[in-house]
Amino acid sequence: MQLVKAGQLLNPNVCFICEEFKQEGTPVVDTLRNYELGNHFTPLAGRKYVCESCVVELGACVGLASADRIEQLEKDNVTYRAKIAELKKKLSTFAKELTAVST
Ligand SMILES: [Zn+2]
Numbered sequence: 001m002q003l004v005k006a007g008q009l010l011n012p013n014v015c016f017i018c019e020e021f022k023q024e025g026t027p028v029v030d031t032l033r034n035y036e037l038g039n040h041f042t043p044l045a046g047r048k049y050v051c052e053s054c055v056v057e058l059g060a061c062v063g064l065a066s067a068d069r070i071e072q073l074e075k076d077n078v079t080y081r082a083k084i085a086e087l088k089k090k091l092s093t094f095a096k097e098l099t100a101v102s103t
Contacts, residue, residue, distance in 0.1 A: 004030045004049075012044055015051035017058070019044065027052050 006013075007024035014021050015028065016035065022028055031048040050058070056066045065073070 001032055002030050003027055006049075009049055010047035012046045014044070014049070015054055016044060016048040017050055017054040020051065022051050029055055 004027075005024070006022035006026040006028050009028070009030075016031070029050045029052075031050065033048050034046060035042070035044055035048050037045060059066070
């Protein structure tokens with residue numbers, strides 16, 4: 001499989017899942033596989049592509065996060081690590097003050 005941009009896709013030039021045409025430049029996954037039914041006609045015959053929104057939905061079904069969600073989680077991680085460091089510093093100061101008072 002490979003990531004390609006809509007615009008010069010092979011027929012049927014739609015997402016195999018949602019069956020929607022995608023605007024030129026939209027990222028889609030080219031499965032590098034073809035859908036053929038012998039002599040039976042189907043508008044989906046030809047190259048199988050999967051659009052980004054369908055990839056995100058499929059990924060969510062198996063517990064995968066979107067790139068946007070991962071980016072947000074990474075930002076949250078930085079924020080929370082800073083808060084933890086701040087709380088550890090306060091706790092250390094409090095422990096020193098408590099030791100000084102109790103001795
Ligand atoms: Zn789709």
